[in-house]
């Protein structure tokens with residue numbers, strides 16, 4: 001027994017890559033309903049793994065306090081893989097992070113894009 005059908009096993013986690021687009025909150029809700037959460041990128045391997053994806057929501061937001069980026073598990077961001085010039089809080093309203101093939105970008109949380117869920121492998 002490994003990861004659920006249509007989830008991918010990598011290292012010690014199971015990952016789900018969406019085929020449709022949702023807002024950051026809706027994406028997170030989708031993950032949580034399945035015992036997972038949006039992906040938390042802890043190391044370079046996980047960053048490289050998820051770079052094959054198009055633009056995807058990751059479990060990172062600064063909606064509590066502008067400029068203080070926190071993972072969905074409550075841990076403050078240490079190592080980030082931001083695209084150069086990001087995060088820029090464009091139009092003073094970009095509090096959710098998305099991963100693009102060339103790095104992370106902050107986007108308005110209300111934008112819809114793809115997402116990646118992560119949960120521990122059984």
Ligand code: 2F8
Nearest residue numbers: 086088090094105106107108111
């Ligand atoms: O690359 C700079 C800038 O590009 C867009 O704004 C023009 C992005 N916004 C959206 O895609 C909604 C910004 O997040 C990005 O910083």
Ligand code: CA
Nearest residue numbers: 088089105106
């Ligand atoms: Ca931005």
